Amino acid sequence: MPDDLCDNCGSRPATVNLTQIENNEMFSYHLCEDCAAEKGLETTSEPSGSSPLPDFLAQIGDEPRGEGDPDSECSFCGLTLTVFRETGRLGCPHCYETFESHLRRLLRRVHGGTKHVGKIYLPPDPTVSEMEKRMEALRRKLHRAVEAEDFERAAELRDRIHSLELV
Amino acid sequence: MNDFTTIPDYGLSWLEASGEHSDIVLSTRVRLARNLQGHAFGARARVNDRQAVLANFKGVLGRSESLMNGTLLEMPDLGPRTRRILLERRLVTSDLLGKTEGDPPVGTAVHFSHRDPLSVMVNEEDHLRIQSLLSGLRLQESWRIVDELDEELGRELPYAFHHEFGFLTSCPTNVGSGLRASVFMHLPGLVLTKEIGKVLQSLAQVGLTFRGLYGEGSEVVGNFFQVSNQTTLGKSEEDLVDHLDKIVRQVIQYEIQARQVLLRDARGVTEDKIWRAYGLLRYARALSFEELMNLLSGVRLGLSLKLLPGLRVYTLNKMMIFTQSAHLEQAVGRDLESEERDSHRAAYVRRVLASEGDITPNP
Numbered sequence: 001m002p003d004d005l006c007d008n009c010g011s012r013p014a015t016v017n018l019t020q021i022e023n024n025e026m027f028s029y030h031l032c033e034d035c036a037a038e039k040g041l042e043t044t045s046e047p048s049g050s051s052p053l054p055d056f057l058a059q060i061g062d063e064p065r066g067e068g069d070p071d072s073e074c075s076f077c078g079l080t081l082t083v084f085r086e087t088g089r090l091g092c093p094h095c096y097e098t099f100e101s102h103l104r105r106l107l108r109r110v111h112g113g114t115k116h117v118g119k120i121y122l123p124p125d126p127t128v129s130e131m132e133k134r135m136e137a138l139r140r141k142l143h144r145a146v147e148a149e150d151f152e153r154a155a156e157l158r159d160r161i162h163s164l165e166l167v
Numbered sequence: 168m169n170d171f172t173t174i175p176d177y178g179l180s181w182l183e184a185s186g187e188h189s190d191i192v193l194s195t196r197v198r199l200a201r202n203l204q205g206h207a208f209g210a211r212a213r214v215n216d217r218q219a220v221l222a223n224f225k226g227v228l229g230r231s232e233s234l235m236n237g238t239l240l241e242m243p244d245l246g247p248r249t250r251r252i253l254l255e256r257r258l259v260t261s262d263l264l265g266k267t268e269g270d271p272p273v274g275t276a277v278h279f280s281h282r283d284p285l286s287v288m289v290n291e292e293d294h295l296r297i298q299s300l301l302s303g304l305r306l307q308e309s310w311r312i313v314d315e316l317d318e319e320l321g322r323e324l325p326y327a328f329h330h331e332f333g334f335l336t337s338c339p340t341n342v343g344s345g346l347r348a349s350v351f352m353h354l355p356g357l358v359l360t361k362e363i364g365k366v367l368q369s370l371a372q373v374g375l376t377f378r379g380l381y382g383e384g385s386e387v388v389g390n391f392f393q394v395s396n397q398t399t400l401g402k403s404e405e406d407l408v409d410h411l412d413k414i415v416r417q418v419i420q421y422e423i424q425a426r427q428v429l430l431r432d433a434r435g436v437t438e439d440k441i442w443r444a445y446g447l448l449r450y451a452r453a454l455s456f457e458e459l460m461n462l463l464s465g466v467r468l469g470l471s472l473k474l475l476p477g478l479r480v481y482t483l484n485k486m487m488i489f490t491q492s493a494h495l496e497q498a499v500g501r502d503l504e505s506e507e508r509d510s511h512r513a514a515y516v517r518r519v520l521a522s523e524g525d526i527t528p529n530p
């Protein structure tokens with residue numbers, strides 16, 4: 001059939017039937033060879049079935065009135081809750097403030113919490129508290145590297161700490 | 168110089184199979200997702216957002232040691248075949264190229280550092296995706312490489328960072344560290360002994376996600392699996408990476424045990440499978456992608472079990488990459504129809520194996 005096109009790119013003829021498993025979910029694809037190679041070998045694309053995102057997004061729709069107003073809209077990028085529910089993608093950094101209460105619940109479900117404990121980004125003109133937070137995170141990492149007897153890493157982290165102390 | 172022909176071997180250093188356990192773990196990848204303040208991202212990004220992000224990134228190139236002397240390729244400037252080659256090497260995603268065969272979106276680009284396995288995609292789902300791709304199991308090293316570049320970029324670019332949620336990303340599943348670490352594994356022992364289901368189940372229970380690929384008749388294609396961290400928020404980058412490393416090492420042990428079981432209980436069948444795979448690869452006149460992946464899996468198992476003396480993991484890795492369609496077309500210098508491809512694929516494999524010389528079975 002000439003109009004039997006690849007599920008992924010939609011442009012080349014599909015020749016390979018593949019079922020992908022992702023965490024006990026099956027996804028069937030009818031793919032062209034290029035896309036089969038991309039999916040079959042290592043892939044950089046995001047696992048689509050790896051999160052409870054779709055469930056959660058469906059639930060947002062059933063929320064009590066007032067809480068989940070589907071027309072609430074990000075003032076920066078114009079994303080609405082309705083579109084977010086369909087795509088699972090936010091539109092800009094400001095969306096995280098616009099939809100904060102929804103996101104907080106979503107993040108708890110997806111990640112088990114809402115508090116980032118990794119790297120602390122230091123903006124070009126940092127405040128004292130931002131610098132302290134970054135210092136604290138670096139010290140945690142340094143402590144960990146020393147415990148693991150990873151001295152190369154520890155030296156690198158000390159350099160970062162020193163450069164911060166000089167500011 | 169913005170042309171892929173100046174760096175024809177980019178992204179292939181992992182083929183060398185130099186990393187730890189590189190017969191079982193083909194490659195390790197760590198990527199960081201970052202976005203810039205003041206611009207919409209992903210599908211909401213307009214042309215001027217994407218242009219501004221790319222301009223910002225270009226502004227840093229001369230000032231970052233990791234990025235200096237690298238190569239920046241803007242997707243709309245590249246020919247379709249070059250773009251497919253990048254895709255086949257996992258250096259760009261189909262998202263970056265845009266879903267259809269037309270021109271990729273304005274502002275989409277990829278930068279290759281002069282330090283080979285380090286690249287940055289610009290204007291993918293997130294403004295920046297920093298990634299390193301190494302041979303074998305080398306998670307900590309891979310994380311460090313991207314961390315260092317992230318430090319350099321973060322000094323110059325206004326990242327979108329939230330005091331509570333961390334690094335902000337287009338998809339809430341990436342927020343926090345923005346880190347996705349993945350390990351690409353070959354697990355034929357677990358598949359043949361039918362233990363794979365149990366192992367994969369247990370991965371999901373410890374917060375990891377996996378992907379495998381089944382062809383028709385529910386046979387696993389090539390027995391390749393990709394294992395990654397599922398969550399990105401609430402753990403430090405080192406914890407995420409170390410946790411994955413620890414679990415992957417357990418899976419490697421299970422795989423080695425399964426292979427011993429195969430040798431003990433089904434040596435004849437296993438050897439037959441391996442030698443048949445080698446024979447087909449050495450002499451077949453046409454090979455489909457799926458068939459090739461399955462045969463390479465058999466031969467890879469044989470090599471790992473030292474049943475195919477003289478063959479190198481490097482050769483098998485190379486065949487996986489260079490038998491993909493855009494790579495074949497590049498070698499021939501023209502587009503190929505599907506049947507033509509199968510015969511060119513087989514010819515390439517025969518040539519490579521012949522150049523490796525004859526393999527004599529152990530007596």
Ligand SMILES: [Zn+2]
Binds near residue numbers: 008
């Ligand atoms: Zn396709």
Ligand SMILES: [Zn+2]
Binds near residue numbers: 075076077
């Ligand atoms: Zn927004």
